[in-house]
Amino acid sequence: MxxxxxxxxxxxxxxxxxxxxxxxxxxxxxxxxxxxxxxxxxxxxxxxxxxxxxxxxxxxxxxxxxxxxxxxxxxxxxxxxxxxxxxxxxxxxxxxxxxxxxxxxxxxxxxxxxxxxxxxxxxxxxxxxxxxxxxxxxxxxxxxxxxxxxxxxxxxAAAPGAEPFAYDGEHLVLLNDWWHNSTYEQAAGLASVPFVWVGEPHSLLINGRGRFNCSAAVAGTCNATLPECAAEVFAVETGKTYRFRIASITSLSALNFEIEGHPMTVVEADGHYVKPFVVKNLNIYSGETYSVLITADQDPNRTYWLASNVVSRKPGTTTGTAILSYHGGGSSSPPPTTPPTGPAWNDTMYRFQQSVMTVAHPAHVEPPPAIADRAILLLNTQNKIDEHIRWALNNVSFTLPHTPYLVAMKRGLLGAFDQRPPPETYAHQGYDIYEKPPNPNATTSDALYRLRFGSVVDVVLQNANMLDANKSETHPWHLHGHDFWVLGYGIGRFDPAVHPASYNLKDPILKNTVAVHPYGWTALRFKADNPGVWAFHCHIEAHFFMGMGIVFEEGIERVADLPTEIMGCGKTKGGH
Amino acid sequence: MxxxxxxxxxxxxxxxxxxxxxxxxxxxxxxxxxxxxxxxxxxxxxxxxxxxxxxxxxxxxxxxxxxxxxxxxxxxxxxxxxxxxxxxxxxxxxxxxxxxxxxxxxxxxxxxxxxxxxxxxxxxxxxxxxxxxxxxxxxxxxxxxxxxxxxxxxxxAAAPGAEPFAYDGEHLVLLNDWWHNSTYEQAAGLASVPFVWVGEPHSLLINGRGRFNCSAAVAGTCNATLPECAAEVFAVETGKTYRFRIASITSLSALNFEIEGHPMTVVEADGHYVKPFVVKNLNIYSGETYSVLITADQDPNRTYWLASNVVSRKPGTTTGTAILSYHGGGSSSPPPTTPPTGPAWNDTMYRFQQSVMTVAHPAHVEPPPAIADRAILLLNTQNKIDEHIRWALNNVSFTLPHTPYLVAMKRGLLGAFDQRPPPETYAHQGYDIYEKPPNPNATTSDALYRLRFGSVVDVVLQNANMLDANKSETHPWHLHGHDFWVLGYGIGRFDPAVHPASYNLKDPILKNTVAVHPYGWTALRFKADNPGVWAFHCHIEAHFFMGMGIVFEEGIERVADLPTEIMGCGKTKGGH
Known part of the structure; x- marks a missing residue:
């Protein structure tokens, strides 16, 4: 209820x-x-x-x-x-x-x-x-x-008119990818030797609706006439402006989203107002949200596709679709066109440009602190541990402890996780990010980064080649408990002696999720001023499962008494 | 390890x-x-x-x-x-x-x-x-x-020769049924409206090995050449006697087990010595164990089938097989015959007779108390609750509480479960067990039966017609924490004024699991002398899930301090 x-x-x-x-x-x-x-x-x-x-x-x-x-x-x-x-x-x-x-x-x-x-x-x-x-x-x-x-x-917004744009109506678009395999099968495959990969998504969903080709399904499992999988219809009226709130919760896929014939003005990203820019289609990574405005100014006597397409990985999945319908949604007929197919899946620079374009709205700039107290440089690599494929940061692959950090730290349960600090950097000067990792070995650890309360922290995420040659993927990194300023992006090896000089300290956007492009780096800054323990990880479900994350602690001493409801596992089992 | x-x-x-x-x-x-x-x-x-x-x-x-x-x-x-x-x-x-x-x-x-x-x-x-x-x-x-x-x-046995039979070698036979659907799918189906039934087992396994017809499997999932699914080979030497310890852990199926050409002498049931009797094949229900003796006295130059077949439900599953091989298991070739198909699946009397035949070994009789302090009469029916199909005892369908009874009772957490006693009997005099339940409604409850410590308790399990006409199934009931004497079986309506006079008080077998045959009743007696809380339920996985069970408490005050390791859920979450 x-x-x-x-x-x-x-x-x-x-x-x-x-x-x-x-x-x-x-x-x-x-x-x-x-x-x-x-x-x-x-x-x-x-x-x-x-x-x-x-x-x-x-x-x-x-x-x-x-x-x-x-x-x-x-x-x-x-x-x-x-x-x-x-x-x-x-x-x-x-x-x-x-x-x-x-x-x-x-x-x-x-x-x-x-x-x-x-x-x-x-x-x-x-x-x-x-x-x-x-x-x-x-x-x-x-x-x-x-x-x-x-x-x-x-x-x-708390007050009408508080936002730097206006619109007549609003729609929600929730993008996802979907497999017919259970998550148990997927997880068991990722943890298996040899590695068992579930494959590309069976479908792309828009608001929980997609369409698999029933002729390719196991007999008796597919029914194309179910209302449940009918495409979502988005109703508009001619001449009006609509805010589309778009979120991606994909497990794997980087997506490109388009509303056929209707250019989108990007106005919000992850809860922050963006200096408006217009795109034909929008690249959106798992964990990101955007608001875009469109104007219903096309021929109202036909419908238009909403389309999501896989980018950054070679697509193996049909375009996800929904329908834009004029006259208040009078028609749910498919448009007379084929759905947009988006940009070339491997056009990294196309997506890179959108990232760079996304800066704070001039009237809503929250300037970042001019300098950081600490800089953490994280090399993102694919590694092998005991023949298992894992992801690692500076050759440390993350595992979750079974006693939550928040409880363990507040209660001083030091044995609950590795107390040694994880590495702040890697040997970046000699590292060729375009080659397979020279040392594919890694260790697993549940150690965390302890941040001085109130300090300013820079994190640079450095992407690199995977275990297979000529392969690097996009990783959308999500930080809990904070927004961060996105100070810069690059393609190639990040050099701490060079690139910080080019950081955008003027009008960087605040976000909670940001893409690290193939062979690229992303620099971000945040203030460690929210008492608690916070995960920071790749939002691709399989990648975090395989170790692609870290955890920050800040101001644990300022956290109020913990509710006992969060306890009961690990070292707090049975009230210990 | x-x-x-x-x-x-x-x-x-x-x-x-x-x-x-x-x-x-x-x-x-x-x-x-x-x-x-x-x-x-x-x-x-x-x-x-x-x-x-x-x-x-x-x-x-x-x-x-x-x-x-x-x-x-x-x-x-x-x-x-x-x-x-x-x-x-x-x-x-x-x-x-x-x-x-x-x-x-x-x-x-x-x-x-x-x-x-x-x-x-x-x-x-x-x-x-x-x-x-x-x-x-x-x-x-x-x-x-x-x-x-x-x-x-x-x-x-603690000492050699303590058992009332001898043998030269021993084999273990663990029988199971198996589905390709996950248990999550099975459970969700059982709890769905309308009810979704997984169907008959895909295979019958002997020691974890079976054989599905790959041509009927989803493409790419089946490989008939895997060593993992090769039939188990049981090695014997001519002239020797072997003890086969046979257990059934099926989720659903009542089975009949046969060793082709080798009559079996039944000598043990559920850990108790049986007055030996010889069968061509053995009916075995989920949760039961038997030991049988066979003599390797057949032509040693061929192999013989071990075969498990579904009984009591119309079979939809191929015979489960393994191989008996002379010369110490020299050959794993399939026998030249077709596997035994067992008795007619609906020959209830055939199975009933085996039940009645199973009494205590004369040298190992443990006589039951002559009279009971309390008799509980449980009508087993299929019912509907809010359109969900459930099983019920005296129209009460069991649900498990989320605080374990043992902890709740020892700690006096009265709110953890329904404190009202469940019904001791049903309106048996007017009940026609051959008709569909006149009142298919039932209530769910997590109430339990409190037994006076040391008292003698009779339970009569009365089977009846299911929701569909002309249908009644076998239910193997399993009691935790005790063995019970099996005092009698009948087909038809149990009459408390008549049938107890025919109870076997002379040499009843002690068991922990017993069959209640279609349209039949089974009477058992146990002494409530094991301090604790004990489940008693149909051992068919789906039936217990659908409410076919009860719980007994006895001597909770005599239970020693509980280990905290068993706590941490329900009302003991976080040490409460």
Whole structure:
């Protein structure tokens, strides 16, 4: 059941006390007076679904995948009670792009901020949405996100007219890729020797709908006439301007999104206003969100494709489609054209240019600190550990501990994870990023980076060649608990003596997810001012599973008493 | 890693202290002096396996399914450290037929005796094997057993010659049924409206090996030449006598097992010696074990089939096969014959007669108490609850609580489950068991039966017609923590005023699992003298999942302090 109430303090009575107190301490009284509490009650269960016309067991929220959209206004409190009705499987839900200021235990990252939610349990997430914008939520446990647990969060600006653009109507577009194999099969394959790769997605979904070619499906599993897999229809009226809030929650695919015949003006990225620029189509990576404006100024007597296409990997998946329909959505007929196929999949510079183009709106620049206190240089490589293929940063492949860092650090459970600091850099001067890794060995570790509270941290992500020759992929890196300034991108080897001079310190965009292009580097800066423990990882589900992530701690001593609800695993099993 | 050591107290140092102390208190010093500790270290993970030549993700123990055989001698201690390396899924392992006297927390029944083992955790089971015989272990959480987590326990008699029969060699036969669908799909189907039934097994396995017809498999998934799915070969030498220890761990199927050309003398059932009788083939239900003796007295220059066939349901599965090979297993060639097909699947009386024939060995009769203190009469029906198909006892369909009963009762957590007693009987006088249930409605409940410690309890299980006309199935009921005397069987309606007079009080067999035949009843008696909380349920995986079970409590006040390792879920989450 989903409920929204405009209640204030009294309405929050069902929030666990500790969550409640610590959360409201961080809000000013004036905000409180206007803030609403947006309540949702969710039950997570497996259901048979046919999002692309092929029947598959999907993890659902109240029977649906994607789950319900959370709508709130800036300053509201969102309270989501999550009941785990999976049979044998645990659960955690992450609120992607929400910084969780004062509520680090509500970040929903299993192993980092909480123990998983057991079958039969109800866990309540309560957090403030302090910035308007377009966000996502999704499972953050194992590879569970790929099973269907995801949806959108839309936070409206607190006041009308606060945003630097206007529009007549709004649509939500949630992009995904989809496999008929279970996430268990996918994960087991990734962990196998030899490596078993699931292959390219079976379908691309738009708002949970796609279309697989039934003639290629296992007999009896595919039904192309199901309403459930009919293309989504987006209604417009001639002459009006629409905001499309676009999010990608793909497990693997970098996508290019196009609305046939309707150029898009990019105005928002990851909850921050962008200096507007117009594109024919939009490159979007897993974990990113954008808002674009389009004007309905085309022939209203036909329909138009919305199309998502795989880029950055050689596509093996049919274009994902939906329909733009004039006259208020009067027609759901397919357009008379073939769907747009997007740019060449391997045109890295095309995507690079969009990255560089994405800077802060002139009226909404938040200037970064001029210098950093610390710079961490992370080489992204594919490695082998005991014949398993893994991803590593500076030859360290990440593994999650079974006691969440947040609890382990707050309680001083030093044995819960490796206490040695992970490497700050790699031997970059002699490294040829265009060659296969000279040392493909790596070690696994659950060590984390401890940041001085309030310090300014630069991270440079350096991409490189994979284990196979002439291969480098795009990695969308996502930081929990913060936005970061995107100071620069390059193709080639990052040189700390050269490239920082070219950083954009004038109007860099703030984001929470950013692409590292093939053979490229991306430099970002953030302020370690949010007490808690925060994951930073490649948002490709398989890559994080294979070790492509790190974790930051900052200001743990400033974190309020932890709710006991996040405990119960690892060294906190049975109340220890 | 599996290890066996003849160590005494010192060797047990790695057992958690509480398990250790309470366990050894229950052993006499003289037993201690000779008892060995049998240690096993198991890691549970998903692996791709092809038990019937079709590749499927299976839950494995140290990479194997079936798992390793646990071998011990009467009076030994078995210590199994179970590390959960599943990605997102919890776990519990049950030691089927082991009474767990003094160690009720080691029974491995999720929701009854323990919280599940979380991913990353290691849980140590430690228990005495106090009786010689043939037992089983398997997962007891959701429908996880069907995913491949099962194996055998063989407990040798403490002294040579203690058993009332002799043999030259021994073989283990572990029977199973197998589906290519995942257990998640199976469970979701059972819980769906409309009900989605997985269908008859794809294969019957003998020692984890079967053979699916590759031409009927999804392309690319089946490989008939894999050594992994080659039939097991059982080696014999002419003139010798062999004990075959036979166990069935099927999810669904009642089986008939035959060794072509070799009559079997039944000598053991569920760890108790049977008054020997000879059969051409053996009916065996899920959760049962038997030992039979055969003599290798046939033409040694050919091989012979071991065959398992579905009975009691209309078969839709090819005969499961293995090979008996003379000259010490010199040949693995298929026999020149077609495999035995067993008796007519619907010949209930054939199976009924075997049930009645199975009584205690004259030299090993343990007479039951002459009268019972309490009699519980349980009508087994198929019902509908909110359009879901469920199984019920006296119109109550069982659900597991999320706080294990053992913990909830010991700690007085009264809110953890329904405190009202479940029904002792049903309106039997007017009930026509041959008709569809007149009242198909039922309620779900997690209430349990509280038994006076030391009291003698009779349970009569009454089978009946299912929701569809002219349909009644065999249900193998399994009791945890006890053996029960099987006092009688009947076909038709049990009349408490008539049938108890015909109970066998002279030489009833003790068992832990017993069949309730179609439209039949089975009467059993046990002494409530094992402090703890114990499940009693139909051993068909889908039936227990759909509510076909109850739970007994007895002497909870005599249970020693519980190990905290079994806690951490439900009302004991986070140490509450």
């Amino acid at each position: 989903d409920m929204e109430s405009e209640s204030q303090q009294a309405g929050a009575q069902r929030v666990p006390r500790l969550l409640f107190i610590s959360f409201f301490l961080s809000l000013s009284l004036s905000t409180l007076a206007r803030a609403a509490t947006r309540r949702h009650e969710w039950e997570i269960s497996y259901q048979f679904k046919s999002p692309d016309c092929v029947r598959k067991l999907a993890a659902t929220i109240n029977g649906q995948s994607p789950g319900p959209t959370i709508r709130a206004a800036q300053g509201d409190t969102v309270v989501v009670s999550v009941k785990n009705s999976l049979l044998t499987e645990n659960l955690a839900l992450h609120w992607h792009g929400i910084r969780q200021i004062g509520t680090p235990w509500a970040d929903g990252t299993e192993g980092v901020t909480q123990c998983p939610i057991l079958p039969g349990e109800t866990f309540t997430y309560a957090f403030a949405v302090d910035r308007p914008g377009t966000y996502i939520y999704h499972a953050h446990y194992g590879m569970q996100r790929s099973a269907g647990l995801y949806g959108m969060i839309v936070v409206a | 599996d290890m066996e050591s003849e160590s005494q107290q010192a060797g047990a140092q790695r057992v958690p202290r509480l398990l250790f102390i309470s366990f050894f208190l229950s052993l006499s010093l003289s037993t201690l002096a000779r008892a060995a500790t049998r240690r096993h270290e198991w890691e549970i993970s998903y692996q791709f396996k092809s038990p019937d030549c079709v590749r499927k993700l299976a839950a494995t123990i140290n990479g194997q399914s079936p798992g390793p055989t646990i071998r011990a001698a009467q009076g030994d201690t078995v210590v199994v450290s179970v590390k959960n390396s599943l990605l997102t899924e919890n776990l519990a392992l049950h030691w089927h037929g082991i009474r767990q006297i003094g160690t009720p927390w080691a029974d491995g029944t999720e929701g009854v005796t323990q919280c599940p083992i979380l991913p990353g955790e290691t849980f140590t089971y430690a228990f005495a094997v106090d009786r010689p015989g043939t037992y089983i272990y398997h997962a007891h959480y959701g429908m996880q057993r069907s995913a491949g987590l099962y194996g055998m326990i063989v407990v040798a």
